[in-house]
Amino acid sequence: MSDYIEIDFLGVETSKSGDAITIRYEVNGVTSVHVVDGGFIDTGDQVIDHLKTHYGTMKVDHVVLTHSDQDHANGLRVVLEKCEVGRLWMNRPWLYAAELLPLFPTYASVSALERKLRSEYAGPLALEEIALERGIPISEAFQGAQIGQFTVLTPSKARYLRLITESEKTPETIAEESFLKTAMDSIARAATAVANLVRAAWGEEFFPASGTSSENEMSVVQYASVNGKRILLTGDTGRDGLT
Numbered sequence: 655m656s657d658y659i660e661i662d663f664l665g666v667e668t669s670k671s672g673d674a675i676t677i678r679y680e681v682n683g684v685t686s687v688h689v690v691d692g693g694f695i696d697t698g699d700q701v702i703d704h705l706k707t708h709y710g711t712m713k714v715d716h717v718v719l720t721h722s723d724q725d726h727a728n729g730l731r732v733v734l735e736k737c738e739v740g741r742l743w744m745n746r747p748w749l750y751a752a753e754l755l756p757l758f759p760t761y762a763s764v765s766a767l768e769r770k771l772r773s774e775y776a777g778p779l780a781l782e783e784i785a786l787e788r789g790i791p792i793s794e795a796f797q798g799a800q801i802g803q804f805t806v807l808t809p810s811k812a813r814y815l816r817l818i819t820e821s822e823k824t825p826e827t828i829a830e831e832s833f834l835k836t837a838m839d840s841i842a843r844a845a846t847a848v849a850n851l852v853r854a855a856w857g858e859e860f861f862p863a864s865g866t867s868s869e870n871e872m873s874v875v876q877y878a879s880v881n882g883k884r885i886l887l888t889g890d891t892g893r894d895g896l897t
Contacts, residue, residue, distance in 0.1 A: 657881040666693035672725025692729025718890030719744035727777030821868035866892035
């Protein structure tokens with residue numbers, strides 16, 4: 655059989671719609687299945703039904719959490735609990751508490767900051783607990799990581815750490831002028847680039863001029879080229895991330 659790729663977008667039917675994406679592809683005779691985000695808890699059952707009905711399998715090679723929002727993370731609990739999962743890919747803020755501590759003056763220890771970050775990012779924390787219990791390996795999803803045929807384009811680790819300090823979840827950070835200037839310069843460049851893209855290709859598609867949340871900007875963006883098809887999965891990243 656020749657190489658192929660199939661991508662299915664499952665509906666997350668709420669007023670705040672997240673993502674639930676299943677992917678099946680074959681390259682050089684090897685078939686792989688990915689799940690990227692899982693919507694809310696109820697969406698996880700839809701993902702399971704789709705895998706069984708249309709893919710004929712409960713084996714998932716790679717599960718990817720793009721970012722911590724509940725409408726992307728919570729449904730993946732069901733996938734981790736019910737499927738045979740090869741690897742979970744996600745970024746966990748608390749792993750970098752030691753590196754972040756100098757920017758959080760109200761925290762006296764790494765362990766205290768780690769507890770704070772765990773409490774604020776409940777979605778990935780729940781996935782971590784299930785994965786550890788079931789023996790599913792967890793890998794970072796930073797720029798350059800290879801997830802099957804997909805390559806992570808963003809975020810870099812440095813950008814991810816900066817976004818943690820800018821998040822509304824972590825207001826106790828030191829507002830460093832250099833960080834803010836870099837962020838504003840990046841947003842300005844992104845606004846110009848994306849405005850050109852919209853005019854050139856998207857027609858009437860609306861892409862807000864304002865920025866998005868730090869959590870959305872943390873989204874893992876993945877690219878693959880399979881069987882002549884180029885696929886870009888962006889999560890909820892905004893103009894800065896797309897640039």
